[in-house]
Amino acid sequence: MENRVREFREGAxxxxxxxxxxxxxxxxxxxxxxxxxxxxxxxxxxxxxxxFGLEVRELFIDHWVAET
Structure with missing residues (x-):
């Protein structure tokens, strides 16, 4: 899982x-x-x-895609 915590922390x-x-x-x-x-x-x-005023999915990005 990728996250953008550092980006938003530093931005603040x-x-x-x-x-x-x-x-x-x-x-x-x-x-x-x-x-x-x-x-x-x-x-x-x-x-x-x-x-940070975000949705969880904006801060934590899950690149896993379920196969249908």
Whole structure:
């Protein structure tokens, strides 16, 4: 899964620590999400998207396409 967390965090002028503080998580969690080492839980993904005024699918892009 691809994410745009770094792009929107930097656009807001926030450090990883500032974003972590706003979300109630550790800076290491933000780093792990941004470097694709950790997929956030649904509640965290919803909080992240809400903080940036986005839909989850705008912040986290799933390139998997189900075959029909």
């Amino acid at each position: 002028g926030w450090s990883q620590g500032e974003l972590a503080r706003r979300l109630g998580v550790s800076r290491q969690t933000i780093n792990a999400v941004e470097t694709d080492k950790y997929d956030p839980s649904l509640p965290l993904a919803l909080r992240m998207a809400g903080l």
